[in-house]
Amino acid sequence: MDRKDWMGLLARAPADLLDRLWRGVNMAPAFRWLRAPEVGGVMVQGRAGGTGAPFNLGEMTVTRCALVLEGGAVGHAYVQGRDKRQAEQAALVDALMQGPEAGHLRAAVLEPLLAEVQARAGLRAAKAAATKVEFFTLVRGDD
Amino acid sequence: MxxxxxxxxxxxxxxxxxxxxxxxxxxxxxxxxxxxxxxxxxxxxxxxxxxxxxxxxxxxxxxxxxxxxxxxxxxxxxxxxxTTLPRFGSSRPVETADMRCDRRISATFKDAPGGQVLGPTFDYTHRLLDFKLAAEGEVPPAPRADTQPGAVPHITDFLNRDGLIQTEEPSNAAPPDLTRQPLEFPANRALRLQALTRGDEGFVLGLAYSTQRGYARNHAFVGELRIGRVPVEMEVPELGFTIQIGEVELTECETVNQFAGSKTEPAQFTRGYGLVFGQTERKAISMALVDRALRWRELGEDDLGAPAQDEEFVLSHCDNIQATGFLEHIKLPHYVDFQSELELVRRLRAEAAAGKEAAE
Known part of the structure; x- marks a missing residue:
């Protein structure tokens, strides 16, 4: 899991789960805000016909922040929704993942988070699979 | 006033x-x-x-x-x-081909690769009121089945492979944004799609229905309807790379419509497109039909004078907030306006009465 992967995971993670896992690691690193959490919008684009020219579909809410740890590591977060605590925790994880705590955080926060996100997606996929139509051909009489 | x-x-x-x-x-x-x-x-x-x-x-x-x-x-x-939110930027265009589909059906190909997946649909219900819902009760868990790995390609992809359907030319042109610049006509397709996806469902449905009933009929088949979640990615300047910032549920409808062709170009199906936030399939199908009707000029069709072909009519009236704002403002006090009209009517009546007396 590289930085791009964990930032994406933290962006879409359920905020309550991230909060529980973050509290579980019991870390309270000193940091300074480079950009305090702020809520804003991102314009989501689609493509005409799925593959053609881009068009503006509508906005989504996003919360972002940036911070620097005492050791100098900079953490960024862009998370979906309006949860400033999630953004702060995501930025802290991002910063700590660049230091010696990376292995611990990966095992205690990122991997359980990924497992949960994948389990939720897998459950929906399994329910969808159960609604797949199995066509069969009716046999007509001799002709 | x-x-x-x-x-x-x-x-x-x-x-x-x-x-x-x-x-x-x-x-x-x-x-x-x-x-x-x-x-x-x-x-x-x-x-x-x-x-x-x-x-x-x-x-x-x-x-x-x-x-x-x-x-x-x-x-x-x-x-x-x-309007109170600062805009952090624009996402990369979402890749609907990578959608994790809850639902995916095609009305044109029975054996579409990836299969026909019904998802949580009202289709095939009997539309009878279910009085059990009036009482509280547990719902049994939905059945599950093993998932098969493999992509779920767009149906139009394999029509396109044989050249049977018009190609959507990829581009990276920055699209116009009607939340930033006022609508101007003629509008390009990107602007029309933005207006339609946020347009009133009832209005867009009515126009789509009008095309089915013969007002600029374009013989739409639902080539594919898919509902599911797609990742949203954005390039973050301070990082210098693209990250996922979340995921959205979308409904996408691709219609396959009557062909265009000429002596020089072989016949080809044409397309309409609908893409809408959330599970919103009535709206997405409607959007695709109206998108197709509005494309008459670029596809070299005749202007039949149908409402669904008139982009100024469609785009200027599909927004229910603009519409309700203007409509509902007439209930607010217009005392001065009305007073002047009242005086005008009284004067006209008085003049008419005076003229009549003079004649007698």
Whole structure:
């Protein structure tokens, strides 16, 4: 899991789960805000016909922040929704993942988070699979 | 014209207090939570997100609660909130081919690769009221099945491989944004798609239906309808790379329409496209039909004078917030306007009466 992967995971993670896992690691690193959490919008684009020219579909809410740890590591977060605590925790994880705590955080926060996100997606996929139509051909009489 | 009128403050305050009480309803009945609306009124939430043009299910649920279930009022609240948000940027165009589909059907190919997946649909229900829902009760878990790995390609991809359908030319042109610049005509397709995806479901449905009934008929098949979640990615300048910033649920409809062709170019199917926030398939199909009707000029078709072909008519009237704003303002005080009209009518009547007397 590289930085791009964990930032994406933290962006879409359920905020309550991230909060529980973050509290579980019991870390309270000193940091300074480079950009305090702020809520804003991102314009989501689609493509005409799925593959053609881009068009503006509508906005989504996003919360972002940036911070620097005492050791100098900079953490960024862009998370979906309006949860400033999630953004702060995501930025802290991002910063700590660049230091010696990376292995611990990966095992205690990122991997359980990924497992949960994948389990939720897998459950929906399994329910969808159960609604797949199995066509069969009716046999007509001799002709 | 209307002028400021003073003197109604107390009446307004009391009206709003009563509104709050009516919104709450009978205190003996438990209050609805925003989480309940989000989870159990999900399709209303989706509509408010689509027409409010802001993907945030919690906010949409709150707006529905505040609006007492009036969805256009809820859309209004979301649009007003949206204008307070700083814009962090634009996403990369979402890749609907990578959608994790809850539903995916084709009306044109029975054996589409990836299969026909019905998902949580109202289709094939009998539309009989289910009185069991009036009582509280547990719902049995939905059945599950093993998933098969493999891509779920767009149906139009394999039509396109044989050249049977018109190609959507990829481009990276920055699209116009009607939330930033006022609508101008003629509008390009990107601007039309933006207006349609946030347009009023009822209005877009009515226009789509008009094309089916013969007003600029274009013989649409639903080549594919898919509903599911796609990742949203954005390039973050301070990082210098692209990250996923979340995921959105979308409904996409691709129609396969009657062909165009000429002596020099072989016959080819044409396309209409609908893409809408949330599980909103009626809207997505409607959008695709209207998109197709509006493309008459670029596809070299005749202007039949049908409402669904008239982009100025369609785009100027599909926004329910603009429409309701202008419509509802006429109930606000117009005392001075009306006074002048009243005086005019009285004078005309007096003049007519005087003329009649003089003649006699």
């Amino acid at each position: 209307y002028v400021a009128v003073k003197g109604g403050e107390r009446a307004i305050e009391n009206a709003h207090a009563w509104l709050a009480e009516e919104r709450r309803g009978d205190p003996a009945v438990p209050e609805l939570s925003v989480a309940q609306i989000r989870a159990q009124m999900a399709l209303a939430v989706n509509r408010v997100m689509a027409e409010g043009s802001l993907y945030d299910p919690d906010l949409a649920a709150l707006a529905i609660k505040q609006a007492r279930g009036d969805l256009i009022e809820a859309v209004f609240l979301i649009r007003a909130y949206r």
